[in-house]
Amino acid sequence: MSQELVAILDGRETGRVMRDDRGKLSFTYNEPWRTAADAYPLSISMPLALAEHGHAKIDPFLWGLLPDNEIVLDTGRAIPRLGKERLRAHRLCRARLRRSGPVRAARKA
DSSP states (O other), rough: OEEEEEEEEEEEEEEEEEETTSEEEEEEEOOHHHTTTTTOOTTTTTTTTTTOOOOOHHHHHHHTTTTHHHHHHHHTTTTTTOHHHHHHHHHHHHHHHHHHHHOOOOOOO
């Protein structure tokens, strides 16, 4: 059984996130949204030129929507049925980013 999540931008249905039986995610833009003059991508990593984007694109995007609050992530309430390994990996990435400090653009000479 697959699962769906409808994506809505500016009050318009833009596409759907789908989870297949293996747990892999994909995102498919609605054709009316893709062809609209005022359309814009859900993420810069998922351009409108492609109707469908696989797990490698939509999974990091969704993780970016999660709160940085460690207490919320530790309880697992923000992410039902997500494995402990996945939460550990997410916390590790966040911790490494915090330790590395702000990212600064290199100045052009």
